[in-house]
Amino acid sequence: MAKVIVDVMPKPEILDPQGKAVTSALKRLGFDGFSVRQGKRFEIDVDGELTPERLDQIGRAADTLLANTVIENFDVRVEQ
Amino acid sequence: MAKVIVDVMPKPEILDPQGKAVTSALKRLGFDGFSVRQGKRFEIDVDGELTPERLDQIGRAADTLLANTVIENFDVRVEQ
Numbered sequence: 001m002a003k004v005i006v007d008v009m010p011k012p013e014i015l016d017p018q019g020k021a022v023t024s025a026l027k028r029l030g031f032d033g034f035s036v037r038q039g040k041r042f043e044i045d046v047d048g049e050l051t052p053e054r055l056d057q058i059g060r061a062a063d064t065l066l067a068n069t070v071i072e073n074f075d076v077r078v079e080q
Numbered sequence: 081m082a083k084v085i086v087d088v089m090p091k092p093e094i095l096d097p098q099g100k101a102v103t104s105a106l107k108r109l110g111f112d113g114f115s116v117r118q119g120k121r122f123e124i125d126v127d128g129e130l131t132p133e134r135l136d137q138i139g140r141a142a143d144t145l146l147a148n149t150v151i152e153n154f155d156v157r158v159e160q
Contacts, residue, residue, distance in 0.1 A: 007121050008121075009123065026141055029144065031137055031140075031141045033126065033128065033134075034125070034126060034138070034141070035127075037122070038122055039120070039123070041087050041089065041120060041121040042116055042118055043116070043118075044116050047113035047114070048113065054113075057111055058114070060111075061106055061109070064109065065102070065106060065109060
């Protein structure tokens with residue numbers, strides 16, 4: 001069974017309050033000098049063979065459902 | 081500046097209601113035959129050089145803050 005990964009991250013120009021909260025919490029815990037941005041990771045198991053059409057379908061699914069493309073970028077890749 | 085990625089995913093034996101909701105939504109939209117698990121992705125910019133000590137620090141940060149290791153697995157990797 002093929003596995004496809006979709007990573008969704010806030011666009012660089014968009015504020016990321018979750019990431020900021022994590023960055024502050026790390027600092028409080030003594031982990032200094034890190035700057036964090038938080039996004040989502042989707043692992044998609046594909047039934048049957050992963051054809052170019054299926055992969056294209058996942059791209060459209062990411063574009064319509066998994067990511068909000070106004071504020072987020074996404075990246076689709078096949079896991080080896 | 082070095083960039084380190086931490087992926088956090090629900091453990092395989094743990095129910096993933098978010099992933100199930102996404103799987104169902106995809107089906108309703110006509111994207112059939114996919115099974116989704118949803119997790120988190122952290123992009124960490126490291127100030128200065130990425131020494132083995134700094135990387136080890138990120139591993140401990142992931143273990144204590146970024147992931148709930150009772151129900152989640154995490155993976156730390158340096159982005160090329």
